[in-house]
Amino acid sequence: MGGHRPDAVDLDVWRRELDALTADAVHAHSAVAAAQAEETRVLARAVDLIAQREAQRHALGRRDFGTALAAREVAAELAAALRISDQTMQSRIGDAGNLVFRLPTTWAALATGQIDAAQAAVIRDTGSTIADDETRAVFEARMLEIAQTESAGRMREPARTLAATMDPATAADRARQAQGRRGVRLLDLDDGLARLQIDHDATLVHAIYDRVTQLAHAVRDAAGESDENASLPSAGRLEEGTAPAGTGDASIAAVVTAPAKDRESTDEPVDLRGLDEMRADVAADLLLAGAPTAHGDPAAMGAIRGHVQITVPALSLAGVERRPAVLAGYGPISIDVARRLAASAPGWDRVLTDPFTGLPIAVDRYRPSAELKRFLHARDERCRFPGCRRRARRTDIDHTIDAALGGETSECNLACFCRRHHTLKHATEWRVRQLGAGVLEWTGPTGRSYLDRPPSTVRFVPDADPPPF
Numbered sequence: 001m002g003g004h005r006p007d008a009v010d011l012d013v014w015r016r017e018l019d020a021l022t023a024d025a026v027h028a029h030s031a032v033a034a035a036q037a038e039e040t041r042v043l044a045r046a047v048d049l050i051a052q053r054e055a056q057r058h059a060l061g062r063r064d065f066g067t068a069l070a071a072r073e074v075a076a077e078l079a080a081a082l083r084i085s086d087q088t089m090q091s092r093i094g095d096a097g098n099l100v101f102r103l104p105t106t107w108a109a110l111a112t113g114q115i116d117a118a119q120a121a122v123i124r125d126t127g128s129t130i131a132d133d134e135t136r137a138v139f140e141a142r143m144l145e146i147a148q149t150e151s152a153g154r155m156r157e158p159a160r161t162l163a164a165t166m167d168p169a170t171a172a173d174r175a176r177q178a179q180g181r182r183g184v185r186l187l188d189l190d191d192g193l194a195r196l197q198i199d200h201d202a203t204l205v206h207a208i209y210d211r212v213t214q215l216a217h218a219v220r221d222a223a224g225e226s227d228e229n230a231s232l233p234s235a236g237r238l239e240e241g242t243a244p245a246g247t248g249d250a251s252i253a254a255v256v257t258a259p260a261k262d263r264e265s266t267d268e269p270v271d272l273r274g275l276d277e278m279r280a281d282v283a284a285d286l287l288l289a290g291a292p293t294a295h296g297d298p299a300a301m302g303a304i305r306g307h308v309q310i311t312v313p314a315l316s317l318a319g320v321e322r323r324p325a326v327l328a329g330y331g332p333i334s335i336d337v338a339r340r341l342a343a344s345a346p347g348w349d350r351v352l353t354d355p356f357t358g359l360p361i362a363v364d365r366y367r368p369s370a371e372l373k374r375f376l377h378a379r380d381e382r383c384r385f386p387g388c389r390r391r392a393r394r395t396d397i398d399h400t401i402d403a404a405l406g407g408e409t410s411e412c413n414l415a416c417f418c419r420r421h422h423t424l425k426h427a428t429e430w431r432v433r434q435l436g437a438g439v440l441e442w443t444g445p446t447g448r449s450y451l452d453r454p455p456s457t458v459r460f461v462p463d464a465d466p467p468p469f
Helices: 008-059 068-082 086-102 104-111 117-127 133-147 152-166 168-179 202-223 250-255 275-289 298-302 335-344 371-380 419-427
Strands: 183-188 194-199 325-327 331-333 350-353 360-364 396-399 414-417 431-436 439-443 449-452
Touching (some): 008 068, 008 104, 008 117, 068 086, 086 117, 117 152, 152 168, 202 275, 360 371, 371 414, 414 419
Antiparallel strands (some): 350 360, 396 414
16 A cells, blocks of 8 residues: 555545445444343343342241342342353343333333444433433433434533433432542552552542643653654644643643754653653652652642633522533532632633523633633533544644635634544545534545534533523
């Protein structure tokens, strides 16, 4: 393939073959989903057998262990036959029962291949916590609609937000209980590695991860290991005045230097660590020394702070209602946590949203600066390629229609793309156009189209009653 440029005929043949491959993949994926639905239906039958066995035990006066012993008895038989652990089987039986009996429409969609098992699991895990049958059915219908355009990974945040909005009492109770599960765990791995796991408040953990990522980018940029912009064609470069992805706030400028190709060559060893390795090393520095001592100027690096994006309904902030606040990339968080953050934040963007769609229509601040960029971050929240979850703060702001070709520098012609999908748009057969209201339509080499909607419209639930004034 090196150096060969296919002519139009070759490209048409390639597109047809890719189209046939895609059709076969979709068919196979649907067949797998149907088989998984059948397995789920079979395992759900175990719920009735467990209940029957428990009734038998009660009739015999055996009431020790409650329902636990009957469940273990059935799960052990199935687990031995399928060569998996009985604890895993018991969990799978519970999941199957929740999906088949509490969320039957979702199970039916899985059986017909409209969704896959990962998408069904997102709906099941969140929807099964909603106690009211009618509310759960409304949640299920909305999530199945979302599943037609979103991947399982991108469904989790709107699922959490919708459930918290529709059943706030249950969500608040679960959040309070979850705080009791905070902890740090150590897991030994193979080949001289170990894993440190921290379970804590989602806002704090997202901020920690963001700060570690900023520090890792600072180390890589200071070393000049790569000039990421150089991989893009001229039409795909960052707009003038836009910071490169991952550079964080202005304090990082103290450790950013020119790319390696612009410096004099030296005999110093080249840092070949990947970004994940740098994150791990920086995190170890911070935990053991309290500062990134081995990774550049501690004063400049220490000035970097973690960033999170939180959307708080104004009436909730004022205490008029209890609609949840939303942490971008995660989902609902306690409104009390959001109020504490609001009280100490140096400034907040005010996001005005459409009452019928939830789409941001304006972003302002009493002291405006870079309003358009803030608007795009508020609207997009992450890379706008279908399925991608890279945060908006780590993306490029791209003109859908190139500015050199007359494209406007406005919200209707701009979108956030991570470097991978920014390059895909400019250097391959993939194309994108804006349909209005923030909706993007991506078209692949086969001519198939895929829609991507702003996260705020995906998770939006209209109020049944107008807000009080």
